[in-house]
Amino acid sequence: MVCVAEARAVETSVLIRCFNEQKYLPGLFDALDRQTYRDFEVIIVDSGSFDRTREIAEARADTVLRISSHDFTFGYSLNAGIKAARGKFIAIVSAHTEPCDEHWLETLIAPLRDATVAMTYGRQLGKACSKFSETEDFERTFGPRPREESPARWCVNNANSAIRRDLWEKYPFDEELTGLEDIDWARRWMTEGLRVVYRPEARLYHIHEESWRQIRRRYYREAVAARRMGIKGPDRVLNEAFAELRHTVSDLVNAFSPGDNPVAARLTLGQRLREVVYFRVNRNIGTFKGLLEAHPLETRAEQEDALFDRSTRAVVIHGPGKVALENIELPELKPGDVVIRTAHVGVCATDLELLAGSLGYYKSGMAKYPIVPGHEFSGRIVTVGQNVIAFKEGDPVVVECIQSCGSCGECRAGNFIGCAERAEVGVLRLNGAYADFVTVPARFVHRLAPGTDLRQAALCEPTAVVLKGMRRLMPALEAQPNAERRCAVIGAGCIGHICAVELARRGHAVTVFDRNAARLEVFKGRPIQTSADLDRLGEFNVVVEATGHPEVLDKALHAAPAGATLLLLGLPYARKEFSFEAIAAFDKTVIGSVGSTAEDFAEAIRLMPELDLSALMACSLPLSKFAEAWELARAGSRLKIILDVEDRP
Structure with a gap:
């Protein structure tokens, strides 16, 4: 795909290769805007970025050319960009660079007006964020003195270079090399008697904020190219x-x-x-x-x-009590997958259980660390796999947490929670959304309407959990068509809050029970009653238990009146001795419900505009303050905390 501005004649085309360069690209564009020499266009060649690179480029470049990362080599991306260029000179610059002054471009291309010069290159400098030794290498390699390139000491570098297009038409860049395509091209024309000159006055900062793994990979591929x-x-x-x-x-x-x-x-x-x-x-x-x-x-x-660094900033739990904000590699994008840029992710009690090591999956050995938590989230699609046709880049979406295989007997019977191969985003086998980007199968993704509030959309998952519970509860209630439904919701946390709001929306009389007065205070002015006295449970024939505490569950099972229906939404319930006589002898019905399905997500998305969940969105923090958010969640001092991933502080 090519996005091209209105054509105009130019002397120079500035060619910038990009892959996930949102951090540096604005600074490069700003530096280009300051250039005194103005007879140029800017061409971006993007090789599959999944951050905001293309968004930035399309707002500021003359031409944006997109190639698949599967096709990328340094030579191929340059050749593709030059084919779209209109200038007779091609200035080549890395996206993570920044010219030092307003004369950089004129200084770089000036020697090309001499017919004996095939290529020029400029000086590279480090910044405070660079590696100390690489900055020393820049000084060794480039330095302050002008010179002509020599096979005895190859220094030409396409992070800051310029070539003549007429010569490129005769000898394009080698598309098979894994690096050093600049040296190969310079060497070709030097053997023809043309010159390659170094202009130290054409200075720019070359910014490498690489991990040690990235450094190893860079020098590895360059060594392979030099060998070939x-x-x-x-x-x-x-x-x-x-x-x-x-x-x-x-x-x-x-x-x-x-x-x-x-x-x-x-x-x-x-x-x-x-x-x-x-x-x-x-x-x-x-x-x-x-x-x-x-x-x-x-x-x-x-x-x-x-060639590619597909890393993302993520909160990683390495074991009980061991957590860090670090960079991790995204999994390979399969044909049926999408990559989502996380907008917001809700803090859930499950996240804290993962950190504590108390979640059953981890105690039993069914799941293993490390894991990136976060299963209540919203975001926008930034990359789609080759087989994905239902979604496009930019779509606002939410994602089902429980992801079954879809082909086993349990799945074919519609019992997805019984799938032995199921994964749960941010919980079991799949990394979650405490990260800038998350990769998931497209079949579990749900598109949101344009303009949807993505912070509220992060509540779709817990809302879907409630709606599945309601779906399981309703048949039991419909079996008693003449019974007056007096509903009690035990626990005014996120799930209990949504459950109370939904029952009230359906026209039922609801009383919410909690010991935390602040959680009950938010229901003031709503048609929902509140109480801290569980001894009143005998007044209600529908009881929703949403705390997960075994003592509260025991109280609910015994205190609920004869014929009552109890819905268990709270997890985890610890082991406790219990006599089923309190259920069987009094005609009580107990219904368990966990997770949600595609049907429930679709209904949650439909209902979102009708549900007043503003109390759950009152507290938000950036992802970098996840530890503070977890402390607030432990203390119960906030009803819900949402981490804003997309908008960094």
């Missing part, structure tokens, strides 16, 4: 090792006297020394693996793993 081009090979490992040893010693010395290295402002001496060691070790692991591995990057899956 014949620049380096296994015979060069010893030379590379000696060079890296020299650089490591130099970096360690410079850590004590960092001079102009901007990273020194961010790190203490001890941190600088440690980071030097980590950087050099990971760079060497990647480089030596790429030079020595027998058959490197031969499959497309291996190439995509080395």
Whole structure:
């Protein structure tokens, strides 16, 4: 798909390759807007971003070209972008860069007006957020003096370069290389007698905020490319090792006297020394693996793993009491999957049970850590699998928590909760939405109407849970058509609150019981009664137990009058001795209900505009404050806490 602004003649096309660059792209566009040289267009080549990259690009670029990440190589993305370009000069710049001044572009392309020059490249600098050693490498590789490129020391780099389009038409970039396509192209024209020149005045900041794994992958794929081009090979490992040893010693010395290295402002001496060691070790692991591995990057899956960082910020529970906000890899996008950018996620008691290790799945060994919690959420689709036709990018959605296999006997009978292979988002086998992005099968996704309040939509899951309980409760009540229905809801937490609101909407007389006066206070002004006295349960012939506390359950089972119907929505109920005489001898009916189905989600979405759930949306915090949100939830001082994932502080 290509989005193109009104055509105009330009001398230069600025080509930017992107994959998940929402953090840096606005700064690059701002720097381009400040350029004194104006005879240029901006072309974005996006290779499957699932953050806001394309949204930013489409608002500010002249052309946005989208290619599949399955087709991506550095050479292919450049060739695709240049085909769409109108300039006779092509300036190539990484999306995570920022020109240092308003003269960068003019300075970079000026040498190309000399017919003997095929390519130019500019200086790269680090910022405070960079790695200390990489900033030192930038100074070694580029430096302040102009020069002409030489095969003795290849430095040309497409993070900050420019080429002549007429030469590209004769020799496009090599689409098979896993990196170093810039060196390959420069080498081709230098053998023809043309020049490649370095212009240090064309300066930009090259921002790499990479994990150690990303650093290893980057140098690995570059080493593989150098090997395939014949620049380096296994015979060069010893030379590379000696060079890296020299650089490591130099970096360690410079850590004590960092001079102009901007990273020194961010790190203490001890941190600088440690980071030097980590950087050099990971760079060497990647480089030596790429030079020595027998058959490197031969499959497309291996190439995509080395080329793309599909990470997301997520809250990860590693075991009882062990939790951290960190970056994790998203699972591979299957043909039937979608990737959703999380907007809001509700804090649920289940999340706290996961942290405590008290959830039955984990105590029994049915589920294992690590797990990303969060099953009550809303968001927008950002990527769809190849077989997904029911959804498109940008659709606002919610997702069913319980996801069955769909093919076993239980599933075919409609008993999805009985599926032995079922997964539960954020609970069992599937990571949840305490994350910027979550990948789920499209068949469990429900589209919302345009303009839906996504914060309220995060309450669709608990609402669907209530609606399933109502669906199971109604047949028992309809069997007593002449009985007056006096409904008690025990527990005024999220589930109990929604249950009371829904019963009242259906026209039933409702009394909510809770010891927390603040939770009962929110029902003031509504046709719902409140009480803290469970001894009154004998007045009600419909009782909904929504606390999950075994003592409360025991009280409800014994105190409910003869002929009463009890709906159990609270989990977990601990082991407790109990005599069934209190049920059988008094014609009481006990109904259990857990989770929800697609039918219940559809009904929850339909009912959302009719339900006043404003009390459940009164407290929100950013995802980074998840620990504070959990403390509030434990204390019971807030009825519900919703984490705002999409809108960072």
